[in-house]
Amino acid sequence: MKAFAYIRPQSAEAAAAALADNDGALIKANGIDLLDRMKERVDEPNALVGLVDVEAFDSIEVEEDGGIRIGAGATLAQLAASQVVERFLPSLAYAAGHAASPQLRTRATVGGNLGQHTRCGYYRHKSFPCLKRGGDHCPVLKPGGVQDTAAIFGNGTCASASPSSLAPVFGSLDAVLTVRRGEATREVPFAEAWAEPKAGWASDLVFDREDLIESVHIPARAEPQRLGYEEVRQKAAFDWPLTACGVRLVAEGNTVKEARVWLGSVAPTPLRSEAAEKVLVGKSFTEARARAAGEAAVTGASPLPGNTYKVQLTKVVVRRALMQAWGRS
Amino acid sequence: MARKVTYLAGIEGAERELTVEVHDLDADPWPLGAKLKYVGTEVPRLDGVAKVTGVAQFTQDVNLDKMAYAGEVIAPHAHAVVKSIDASAARAMPGVLAVRTSEGKRVTYAGSSVAAVCATSREVLADALAAIRVEYDVQPHAVTVEEALKDEVRVSPRRSNDTAGGRGGAMRRGNPDAALESAEVKVEAEYRTAIQTHSALEPHGSVVSIDKEGNATVWASTQATSGFAGGRLLRALELPRGRVRVITEHMGGGFGAKFGAQSWDVLCAEFAKETGRPVKYLLTRRSEHLVGGNRPDSIQKLTLGGTKDGTFTVLAGETWGTSGNGRGGAGCANFMGYTLPSVRMLQHTVSTFTARGAAFRAPRHPQGFFALEGAIDAFAAKAGLDPLAVRMKNDPHPVRQIQWKIGAERIGWKRNHRKVAGSDKGPVKRGVGCAAGRWSQAGRGNWSVDLTIDSSGHVIVMNGAQDLGTGTRTLLAICVAEELGIPPATIDVRVGDTRYPPGPGSGGSTTAPSLGPAAREAGLRAREALAALLGVEWKTDSEKVTLEDGVFKGPGGKKATFQEACGLIPDEGLRVRGTRRRNYDGYNRETAGCQFAEVAVDTETGVITVERVVAVHDAGRLVNTMASRSQVNGGVIQGISFALYEERQLDENLGDMVNPTFDTYKIMGMADCPQIDVVLTTVVSGFNSIGMMGLGEPATVPTAGAIASAVYNAIGVQVRQLPMTPARVLAALEGRQQ
Numbered sequence A: 001m002k003a004f005a006y007i008r009p010q011s012a013e014a015a016a017a018a019l020a021d022n023d024g025a026l027i028k029a030n031g032i033d034l035l036d037r038m039k040e041r042v043d044e045p046n047a048l049v050g051l052v053d054v055e056a057f058d059s060i061e062v063e064e065d066g067g068i069r070i071g072a073g074a075t076l077a078q079l080a081a082s083q084v085v086e087r088f089l090p091s092l093a094y095a096a097g098h099a100a101s102p103q104l105r106t107r108a109t110v111g112g113n114l115g116q117h118t119r120c121g122y123y124r125h126k127s128f129p130c131l132k133r134g135g136d137h138c139p140v141l142k143p144g145g146v147q148d149t150a151a152i153f154g155n156g157t158c159a160s161a162s163p164s165s166l167a168p169v170f171g172s173l174d175a176v177l178t179v180r181r182g183e184a185t186r187e188v189p190f191a192e193a194w195a196e197p198k199a200g201w202a203s204d205l206v207f208d209r210e211d212l213i214e215s216v217h218i219p220a221r222a223e224p225q226r227l228g229y230e231e232v233r234q235k236a237a238f239d240w241p242l243t244a245c246g247v248r249l250v251a252e253g254n255t256v257k258e259a260r261v262w263l264g265s266v267a268p269t270p271l272r273s274e275a276a277e278k279v280l281v282g283k284s285f286t287e288a289r290a291r292a293a294g295e296a297a298v299t300g301a302s303p304l305p306g307n308t309y310k311v312q313l314t315k316v317v318v319r320r321a322l323m324q325a326w327g328r329s
Numbered sequence B: 001m002a003r004k005v006t007y008l009a010g011i012e013g014a015e016r017e018l019t020v021e022v023h024d025l026d027a028d029p030w031p032l033g034a035k036l037k038y039v040g041t042e043v044p045r046l047d048g049v050a051k052v053t054g055v056a057q058f059t060q061d062v063n064l065d066k067m068a069y070a071g072e073v074i075a076p077h078a079h080a081v082v083k084s085i086d087a088s089a090a091r092a093m094p095g096v097l098a099v100r101t102s103e104g105k106r107v108t109y110a111g112s113s114v115a116a117v118c119a120t121s122r123e124v125l126a127d128a129l130a131a132i133r134v135e136y137d138v139q140p141h142a143v144t145v146e147e148a149l150k151d152e153v154r155v156s157p158r159r160s161n162d163t164a165g166g167r168g169g170a171m172r173r174g175n176p177d178a179a180l181e182s183a184e185v186k187v188e189a190e191y192r193t194a195i196q197t198h199s200a201l202e203p204h205g206s207v208v209s210i211d212k213e214g215n216a217t218v219w220a221s222t223q224a225t226s227g228f229a230g231g232r233l234l235r236a237l238e239l240p241r242g243r244v245r246v247i248t249e250h251m252g253g254g255f256g257a258k259f260g261a262q263s264w265d266v267l268c269a270e271f272a273k274e275t276g277r278p279v280k281y282l283l284t285r286r287s288e289h290l291v292g293g294n295r296p297d298s299i300q301k302l303t304l305g306g307t308k309d310g311t312f313t314v315l316a317g318e319t320w321g322t323s324g325n326g327r328g329g330a331g332c333a334n335f336m337g338y339t340l341p342s343v344r345m346l347q348h349t350v351s352t353f354t355a356r357g358a359a360f361r362a363p364r365h366p367q368g369f370f371a372l373e374g375a376i377d378a379f380a381a382k383a384g385l386d387p388l389a390v391r392m393k394n395d396p397h398p399v400r401q402i403q404w405k406i407g408a409e410r411i412g413w414k415r416n417h418r419k420v421a422g423s424d425k426g427p428v429k430r431g432v433g434c435a436a437g438r439w440s441q442a443g444r445g446n447w448s449v450d451l452t453i454d455s456s457g458h459v460i461v462m463n464g465a466q467d468l469g470t471g472t473r474t475l476l477a478i479c480v481a482e483e484l485g486i487p488p489a490t491i492d493v494r495v496g497d498t499r500y501p502p503g504p505g506s507g508g509s510t511t512a513p514s515l516g517p518a519a520r521e522a523g524l525r526a527r528e529a530l531a532a533l534l535g536v537e538w539k540t541d542s543e544k545v546t547l548e549d550g551v552f553k554g555p556g557g558k559k560a561t562f563q564e565a566c567g568l569i570p571d572e573g574l575r576v577r578g579t580r581r582r583n584y585d586g587y588n589r590e591t592a593g594c595q596f597a598e599v600a601v602d603t604e605t606g607v608i609t610v611e612r613v614v615a616v617h618d619a620g621r622l623v624n625t626m627a628s629r630s631q632v633n634g635g636v637i638q639g640i641s642f643a644l645y646e647e648r649q650l651d652e653n654l655g656d657m658v659n660p661t662f663d664t665y666k667i668m669g670m671a672d673c674p675q676i677d678v679v680l681t682t683v684v685s686g687f688n689s690i691g692m693m694g695l696g697e698p699a700t701v702p703t704a705g706a707i708a709s710a711v712y713n714a715i716g717v718q719v720r721q722l723p724m725t726p727a728r729v730l731a732a733l734e735g736r737q738q
């Protein structure tokens, strides 16, 4: 990889300043994703701003109103082991505890997990053309392209699939990201954090180079929440899910009052399924309804010849995540 | 010169007397039931501590003064002509010692080298390689068998792209046409397997160093130290073989793709000569996947016929596979193991614009047995018979007959095999299945093992062969220990260095049975020499000196420990040599082996979980049961990986590999590892003085077949394509194979 400067600020403010002062500098959490990209020369930054020394960046706190704030530096292992997360956000604990591998989870951070780039093999190897890397087309879409893990939604220009298994959970929780640029911070609703694929835009996030995710905020709720997460992975570890779904339900008796259904690994970004939500809200919850929500979730899917099976997987994870959520009260 | 020995061989329950003619110098073969102290016991590997503490030195760990690093720019095209190369920026970089370019070269596979650099550090090397600009004139190509067969002229890197029937690829026995006609039960289906890359943890490569006198030392990751320095390497070094020392102290896996020096080793040697520095080059992971070797894929159309009572009468088939731009090697062992009176088989190796295949742990076998066992399952289902009973009915091997019973008992066949396949309630369905394996290797070659002892009792055992990680070091120690009556751990074994007597290349599961008998004989010769010294000391005939329980005994109650006996060794030390001579008659030319699997299949997602594998194997007399178990574990793991995960994915338009790293090339990890129940059946196989055979390859032959068989039992339909991905399982359930 190309030589680079390594800056290790002690605070988020100093990190933001370092990003502003060093043109082309990239944020490095623990580098699991970033260093791979650099070794492949997909990214060749002249400086890295490392977050390891940023104080209290890994805290997981319950706020006074009951909201939960997760520092961007918290690791997946921390999420999986946290009593707060286990108790209030079991779907997040499960997703974090099953991602990647035990070793990786001890290093993989929440910020890096949301910031990780697609695992598309074409994007990852510079010898291939790639729209995200500035090319004029996505080779995955051609007959003869390798399509098995590609997106089945929103894949008209780029078929990359969003890799994060935390993302659909955060989506279902209506999370809000606290993002710092320079001295200012702003609150970005999760749904607004993602960018449609376009030529030369490698990240799945809308943020630009200088935007630092400081924390993820899960808003407090008055009513009890029923949370669920389901995924399908071919290998039990050291691999990403083929499909994932995070759900949140609020019930009144047997009736669903509120529903959030988010999908992971099926589109270039995490994807909310309002179609699935519509099937549920205002109706009494039954397994048949959960199944119908799964069917609704795949309306509008545009699978490629090599990944039609992901449509079936998506229906199943939606139904199973809903059943799981409902079973938890 | 020769004497006749009659002894009991085989396996308990199917033993038989063997009368063999052995060389005068050969040790007496140990019979079935021989009481041995160390052979056949659990011996932890001698280099285990060195390996887990990081002390063991692999080729990657060799770092020499002023060492330089070599690397290559590889083509991302399957078929192209190199139009131009601009290496000026690389040449100008400080630290770049040498640059080579191949303008005009015709590239016939992605991964092919088009430029090379030698630099003072890894960092400079990487920058220099990245700074080389290559322009290609891209040509039409075909990278899959089906494409290659479509349009022969356009796509063939060779004159003909179909070497039908080449090298063992055509086979005819009995009267297949009549047998097909008259078969009462007949099944026909197509089975497919994918290209699996060797994926050894340690990449290919070497460190080449030339000393002041002009002698070369090559540290290489090789399965054949003695055969490593061949023509091209010697020409590059301009040295005779005797002045090139090859060292492989420890090895991180080969699986059949690491024999003689390859182009990158030659490059290393050339750069070492050119720069006057030691040069290191180990392939990148991407190159490993692209050019480091692979198991050819297969399309196997099989028809199996027989009688209603489940007796096979005929197997007919045709297969296709690609070994890249190589000529042969894509055949399938899909007509072996069982009694098949009539066979008609035609196998095609189709050349494509991809890098060459290589021997891979049991070449032709895992893919062949996957298809054959699939056909057997289909046959049994059609005949309405128990698939295990059908297998046993057609199995001629006396050892496997015993093994089927052991395996069935352990997996709980009666209880767990679904009478109606796919009949479990709920979306997750379980089933069990089984498959056979075979191999044939009792060792070969007249290899020698040298042994020295000094007066302190320090025993050194030497042979040049490498230890692939299979436990060769420990094996030699055990064979010597048995003869000397001292614990294996006290013996200093030196392998992997051409300074010692030459050893076999580790291919075909030969190393253990080729060297074990030589080591045993070295131990025997040393014992005789010690007895002779004691004979002089005790003034008695050395023949009257015996070794019992590690103590030498002579007439009149004379006793000496091993240590005391060694005290008689003169200053110049004791040096003996044990040699392996030709194989004699044996019990059965084939090793048997069978495996049973229990799986859970989520029929809504297509995800298969292997919950348990029972692996019943034999390899003659087992010298180290712990190492043997480890071999079988490894074979099963690699077999599951082949069955469920591994697949070289090529973009057909670009001809390059989309998954050339371990985060994209799916390979089995610990979290996917089932409970593996290894059962080892000891067979005194004859052939050599220990009665041992090879185990490395047979252990991976049945696995994919057994898992596919279990999946069939679980879900009621066959998944006829490997790897059995969720997509393929769902397609099979929907009634369409992908």
Ligand SMILES: Cc1cc2nc3c(=O)[nH]c(=O)nc-3n(C[C@H](O)[C@H](O)[C@H](O)COP(=O)(O)OP(=O)(O)OC[C@H]3O[C@@H](n4cnc5c(N)ncnc54)[C@H](O)[C@@H]3O)c2cc1C
Pocket: A026, A027, A028, A029, A030, A031, A032, A033, A034, A035, A072, A073, A076, A098, A099, A100, A101, A104, A107, A108, A109, A110, A111, A112, A113, A114, A115, A116, A117, A163, A164, A165, A166, A211, A212, A213, A214, A238, A239, A240, A241, B663
């Ligand atoms: C084999 C393997 C399997 C995996 N499986 C899964 C899986 O199943 N599910 C899953 O969700 N993940 C999986 N991962 C990803 C893993 O969980 C890590 O989260 C991910 O790689 C990020 O690692 P990191 O925290 O070191 O971030 P880095 O690699 O340091 O950063 C990743 C990206 O995020 C940016 N970034 C980091 N922190 C911030 C921040 N605070 N603000 C803004 N941008 C930031 C960086 O600039 C970079 O672009 C897997 C990874 C591997 C290697």
